[in-house]
Amino acid sequence: MGRPCCYKKKLRKGLxxxxxxxxxxxxxxxxxxxxxxxxxxxxxxxxxxxxxxLRWINYLRPDLKRGTFSQQEENLIxxxxxxxxxxWSQIASRLPGRTDNEIKNLWNSxxxxxxxxxxxxxxxxxxxxxxxxEEKVSAxxxxxxxxxxxxxELNIIEDSNYRIKSKSSLVTMTMDNYPSxxxxxxxxxxxxxxxxxxxxxxxxxxxxCNKPLDQLTSYLSFEKLNYGxxxxxxxxxxxxxxxxxxxxxxxxxxxxxSSITNDNILTSPIAAIASNDSMRNGSSTSIELQRNSSFFDxxxxxxxxxxxxxxxxEVNIHPSVPDPDDIKWSEYLHTQLLPGNAITNDQIxxxxxxxxxxxxxxxxxxxxxxxxQQPSLQTANIYNKHYQRISDSFGQFS
DNA sequence: AAGATAGCCAACCGCTGTCGC
DNA sequence: AGCGACAGCGGTTGGCTATCT
Numbered sequence: 116m117g118r119p120c121c122y123k124k125k126l127r128k129g130l131x132x133x134x135x136x137x138x139x140x141x142x143x144x145x146x147x148x149x150x151x152x153x154x155x156x157x158x159x160x161x162x163x164x165x166x167x168x169l170r171w172i173n174y175l176r177p178d179l180k181r182g183t184f185s186q187q188e189e190n191l192i193x194x195x196x197x198x199x200x201x202x203w204s205q206i207a208s209r210l211p212g213r214t215d216n217e218i219k220n221l222w223n224s225x226x227x228x229x230x231x232x233x234x235x236x237x238x239x240x241x242x243x244x245x246x247x248x249e250e251k252v253s254a255x256x257x258x259x260x261x262x263x264x265x266x267x268e269l270n271i272i273e274d275s276n277y278r279i280k281s282k283s284s285l286v287t288m289t290m291d292n293y294p295s296x297x298x299x300x301x302x303x304x305x306x307x308x309x310x311x312x313x314x315x316x317x318x319x320x321x322x323x324c325n326k327p328l329d330q331l332t333s334y335l336s337f338e339k340l341n342y343g344x345x346x347x348x349x350x351x352x353x354x355x356x357x358x359x360x361x362x363x364x365x366x367x368x369x370x371x372x373s374s375i376t377n378d379n380i381l382t383s384p385i386a387a388i389a390s391n392d393s394m395r396n397g398s399s400t401s402i403e404l405q406r407n408s409s410f411f412d413x414x415x416x417x418x419x420x421x422x423x424x425x426x427x428x429e430v431n432i433h434p435s436v437p438d439p440d441d442i443k444w445s446e447y448l449h450t451q452l453l454p455g456n457a458i459t460n461d462q463i464x465x466x467x468x469x470x471x472x473x474x475x476x477x478x479x480x481x482x483x484x485x486x487x488q489q490p491s492l493q494t495a496n497i498y499n500k501h502y503q504r505i506s507d508s509f510g511q512f513s
Numbered sequence: 514a515a516g517a518t519a520g521c522c523a524a525c526c527g528c529t530g531t532c533g534c
Numbered sequence: 535a536g537c538g539a540c541a542g543c544g545g546t547t548g549g550c551t552a553t554c555t
Contacts, residue, residue, distance in 0.1 A: 130523070130549085152540070168541075169524065204543060219544075220522055 127161045131170055135160055139167055140175055173214045180212025184221055192218055193226060197240040 127135075142158035148171065152164035160167060184192075188210060195206045203215035203222075210218065227237040234243050241249075 128525075150540075164540085165526095166524075172542095173523075201544065215543075216523075224521055 126155075126163050126166075128166070131174075135162070136170070136175060139170060143171055143175075144177075173216045178212060179214065184213075188213070189221070189226060192222065193230070193240075196222065196226075196237075 131139075138158045138160055139154070142154060146157070148154055148168065150164075151168040154160070154164055154167045155162050158167070162170075191210065192206060195209060199205050201219075203219045207213050207215040207218050222237075230237040230240075231243075235241070236243050236246055239246070
């Protein structure tokens with residue numbers, strides 16, 4: 116570890132005085148900084164090179180934009196943080212004239228607080244209520260697992276083709292495409308297991324899924340966050356069934372046939388949600404996934420891994436959204452998010468986190484808006500949401 | 514008016530990655 | 535391959551200021 120460099124030569128620490136600033140500015144503007152470790156000597160400063168570098172980058176650089184952050188900048192920071200996490204330097208690189216330190220300070224001192232006030236967890240960008248739901252679902256899933264372990268109805272047989280069946284035929288899971296590196300010997304017929312299968316199927320990325328349950332809950336919170344709908348997970352305490360709820364009186368409401376029976380194969384809850392765009396009528400949706408339904412028999416469930424094919428893309432919940440694999444993330448950011456490019460800061464002001472938005476989404480991913488909207492903005496908004504969903508699901512982009 | 518508290522922000526610290534020798 | 539120097543990054547700290555009691 117060693118002592119900090121400033122101790123080596125009785126170097127100054129703390130705030131910079133104007134004379135020091137002037138020396139540093141004069142030196143760097145004349146000669147450039149070159150090797151920072153040599154700057155203090157050349158500029159006659161009693162500071163370490165690291166300190167000089169920091170002072171220059173964060174305060175003295177001529178291209179810095181001083182002053183308070185605009186609302187547009189704050190919104191952009193929130194968007195970028197939801198995609199990149201605490202990658203302050205990467206966020207700063209997309210806000211010309213702003214430093215990572217400045218953005219970090221703003222985030223910790225102001226934005227975090229604002230998000231919490233709006234009921235949004237600043238770390239995950241999920242609604243706090245959704246997080247509570249997740250915890251409930253997780254707790255109940257664990258209980259169900261315990262129950263399942265002791266149930267004769269759910270006596271599991273596993274064959275060499277990863278085909279798992281229950282002896283009672285009440286639950287049948289076809290797992291032919293189950294990833295070979297996935298442990299199946301203890302695959303529980305639980306809600307969690309269902310969620311894993313469900314989410315893996317509906318991710319269009321071929322990336323491996325380490326936290327499928329998180330992905331579903333992330334997706335749901337994403338839906339809730341971005342579309343303003345109240346999609347959430349809950350548990351029917353009478354039946355121990357998992358409920359996917361979508362309830363929104365304002366703009367994004369789905370109604371599906373919720374009468375799931377043993378004879379009624381539901382291909383996918385979200386596909387079902389997405390398939391019915393004619394029902395934006397303010398009613399609520401509740402999809403109940405019954406443990407004894409033949410839900411898992413559907414061919415719509417195949418694993419979104421290496422054998423992922425085009426047919427699965429067709430059940431993409433955002434059919435009109437380009438496949439993220441077709442778009443480079445960095446290109447997207449630069450063409451759509453950078454100020455002065457296709458999407459201006461003003462456009463970005465469409466505040467994801469505001470209580471109301473003028474944009475309405477149909478369940479097929481197209482936009483309905485009260486006012487006319489330019490195609491580029493429509494596309495960008497869809498992209499934003501799509502990428503945010505992916506980012507939420509996979510943690511970060513590589 | 515004075516002390517306590519909270520918020521903000523510049524700067525520091527420690528770690529990691531890269532590069533050259 | 536190993537080492538040291540350096541740059542860069544993110545987390546944390548400390549001091550200043552504003553507000554509250």
